Amino acid sequence: MSLLVVGSVAFDAVETPFGKCDKMLGGSASHFSISASFFTDVSIVGVIGGDFTDEDGSIFKEHDINTRDLEKISDGQTFRWRGRYDYDLNVAHTLETQLNVFADFKPKLSDESRKSRLLFLGNIQPDLQREVREQMPNAELVALDTMNLWIEHTRESLLRTIKGVDVVIINDAEARQLTNIPNLIKAAREILTWGPKALIVKRGEYGAALFTGDSYFAIPAYPLDSVFDPTGAGDTFAGGFMGYLSSQEKLDEDAMRRAMIFGSVMASFNVEEFGTDRVRRLTHAEINERFKAFKRMTHFDEIPFERAIQASN
Amino acid sequence: MSLLVVGSVAFDAVETPFGKCDKMLGGSASHFSISASFFTDVSIVGVIGGDFTDEDGSIFKEHDINTRDLEKISDGQTFRWRGRYDYDLNVAHTLETQLNVFADFKPKLSDESRKSRLLFLGNIQPDLQREVREQMPNAELVALDTMNLWIEHTRESLLRTIKGVDVVIINDAEARQLTNIPNLIKAAREILTWGPKALIVKRGEYGAALFTGDSYFAIPAYPLDSVFDPTGAGDTFAGGFMGYLSSQEKLDEDAMRRAMIFGSVMASFNVEEFGTDRVRRLTHAEINERFKAFKRMTHFDEIPFERAIQASN
Numbered sequence: 061m062s063l064l065v066v067g068s069v070a071f072d073a074v075e076t077p078f079g080k081c082d083k084m085l086g087g088s089a090s091h092f093s094i095s096a097s098f099f100t101d102v103s104i105v106g107v108i109g110g111d112f113t114d115e116d117g118s119i120f121k122e123h124d125i126n127t128r129d130l131e132k133i134s135d136g137q138t139f140r141w142r143g144r145y146d147y148d149l150n151v152a153h154t155l156e157t158q159l160n161v162f163a164d165f166k167p168k169l170s171d172e173s174r175k176s177r178l179l180f181l182g183n184i185q186p187d188l189q190r191e192v193r194e195q196m197p198n199a200e201l202v203a204l205d206t207m208n209l210w211i212e213h214t215r216e217s218l219l220r221t222i223k224g225v226d227v228v229i230i231n232d233a234e235a236r237q238l239t240n241i242p243n244l245i246k247a248a249r250e251i252l253t254w255g256p257k258a259l260i261v262k263r264g265e266y267g268a269a270l271f272t273g274d275s276y277f278a279i280p281a282y283p284l285d286s287v288f289d290p291t292g293a294g295d296t297f298a299g300g301f302m303g304y305l306s307s308q309e310k311l312d313e314d315a316m317r318r319a320m321i322f323g324s325v326m327a328s329f330n331v332e333e334f335g336t337d338r339v340r341r342l343t344h345a346e347i348n349e350r351f352k353a354f355k356r357m358t359h360f361d362e363i364p365f366e367r368a369i370q371a372s373n
Numbered sequence: 374m375s376l377l378v379v380g381s382v383a384f385d386a387v388e389t390p391f392g393k394c395d396k397m398l399g400g401s402a403s404h405f406s407i408s409a410s411f412f413t414d415v416s417i418v419g420v421i422g423g424d425f426t427d428e429d430g431s432i433f434k435e436h437d438i439n440t441r442d443l444e445k446i447s448d449g450q451t452f453r454w455r456g457r458y459d460y461d462l463n464v465a466h467t468l469e470t471q472l473n474v475f476a477d478f479k480p481k482l483s484d485e486s487r488k489s490r491l492l493f494l495g496n497i498q499p500d501l502q503r504e505v506r507e508q509m510p511n512a513e514l515v516a517l518d519t520m521n522l523w524i525e526h527t528r529e530s531l532l533r534t535i536k537g538v539d540v541v542i543i544n545d546a547e548a549r550q551l552t553n554i555p556n557l558i559k560a561a562r563e564i565l566t567w568g569p570k571a572l573i574v575k576r577g578e579y580g581a582a583l584f585t586g587d588s589y590f591a592i593p594a595y596p597l598d599s600v601f602d603p604t605g606a607g608d609t610f611a612g613g614f615m616g617y618l619s620s621q622e623k624l625d626e627d628a629m630r631r632a633m634i635f636g637s638v639m640a641s642f643n644v645e646e647f648g649t650d651r652v653r654r655l656t657h658a659e660i661n662e663r664f665k666a667f668k669r670m671t672h673f674d675e676i677p678f679e680r681a682i683q684a685s686n
């Protein structure tokens with residue numbers, strides 16, 4: 061029951077139609093690890109600058125997240141991202157990116173981290189993802205996220221990295237871009253021929269889908285009547301998915317399906333407030349309540365049509 | 374077990390990236406009634422011109438669709454629509470509309486039709502929809518479809534018509550436009566305060582959602598690796614939904630949920646070929662097979678997180 065994530069730890073500044081926050085904890089590894097910590101023991105591989113205080117990192121402590129491989133470069137500055145959302149909250153407009161210490165990030169894994177059972181390669185340069193993956197040949201399950209930047213500029217490296225992982229977790233635009241196939245179902249089948257045994261496609265307000273072998277599983281998003289700040293929703297989903305899997309003995313399709321629900325549950329909380337604000341004070345009771353809500357909102361009785369006729373006569 | 378639909382019967386000409394068809398049977402009442410005929414006795418109220426031959430109407434005969442209220446105006450021409458789809462098959466580009474006999478359409482209901490248990494008001498001018506609805510005060514369940522044209526130009530009349538029906542079946546853009554509310558969940562709740570007890574939101578390749586009182590039900594679309602011609606998918610969905618309900622004694626939420634699946638099943642077949650080509654040769658075995666596939670692709674075990682932990686220890 062241990063999970064390792066490599067990714068960014070950042071300070072985000074976000075404007076949405078509903079509010080503005082100048083500085084808050086962000087980055088893929090932050091959102092992922094906080095979400096996963098509700099289900100399993102999780103460790104971060106990442107880098108921060110001298111401006112990252114104990115107070116900034118208090119949330120990791122509160123959630124028992126292991127930061128032994130979170131390198132601190134005292135004379136550098138932490139990665140910063142500034143973005144804006146308009147009413148279409150599916151699209152983030154990047155206003156400014158300061159890579160800072162993240163520009164020269166070389167992930168360093170301690171011996172203990174290398175023994176983690178599961179590994180999540182957050183959205184970083186695919187060469188780095190592959191380096192980390194290669195240091196953990198015995199990981200039972202490795203998942204990867206990526207983005208349009210890497211698909212466009214480091215495509216060959218990304219394809220090699222994808223070949224070596226078990227699960228790819230991307231959004232629908234990325235699946236289409238990665239394959240040059242407009243039909244999502246065809247695109248997904250194509251990606252599965254490259255090596256991974258599962259592909260998860262995140263569809264924002266429309267939910268998510270899991271493709272494995274010949275099987276297909278799809279769920280709606282939890283219905284929210286207001287989405288406040290979508291930043292980190294994808295990583296929070298991945299954290300719930302991988303965190304739940306990490307708590308399970310069998311990593312089979314049934315476990316992955318439940319993990320999809322837990323991932324969606326975590327993401328649905330994430331978007332309700334700025335940054336990590338909502339997720340950091342979540343309870344297991346709240347998580348399970350929303351898990352059960354997913355069952356209620358997707359359940360129907362399996363009565364084929366002939367039987368229905370008989371029943372009504 | 375009887376269902377009445379009022380709507381258009383048309384000749385469609387369609388171009389998609391995959392092919393072209395100069396003349397085929399189309400119109401909301403056609404797609405709806407053929408789909409519904411797999412589940413119930415269905416009658417059409419509509420109008421055709423002298424150019425509509427017995428051959429054109431043979432599909433109605435084959436499917437035992439009652440056409441006693443399908444008025445023929447011998448010196449007029451049948452409604453014609455010509456449209457094009459690009460690779461984004463969610464958007465139909467109308468190239469030409471010839472209303473012809475449909476311009477002066479006044480629905481006339483025979484006494485027998487008025488006794489139908491269920492009524493579907495296809496996408497026509499809302500004054501006409503209301504006239505028909507008022508002739509059937511005893512219908513057990515009345516559903517309505519509409520479109521952006523009526524929302525823009527006959528809004529007040531449409532709102533009055535919506536007030537008098539039980540179920541509204543529209544797509545997500547229409548729900549937003551109708552309410553001026555960008556968030557779909559809020560928009561749906563708003564529409565339910567106007568009178569209808571249920572709202573169905575069609576989301577194309579993302580599936581469909583059913584809002585009733587405080588409950589929410591959402592399903593993905595059937596995963597198709599090629600969509601050939603989406604014309605009529607919405608009406609085919611509505612036909613499956615209303616046709617299935619018409620076969621059921623109890624019109625409760627459980628029946629509506631199953632009806633959503635049957636609607637989605639029918640729509641998924643509809644888009645596989647031009648016009649009504651695929652649906653016209655469907656079998657009940659094929660319908661039930663795809664219904665069962667929906668169960669497989671949405672099922673997950675309901676094991677809250679604590680129990681999962683115990684199970685894995």
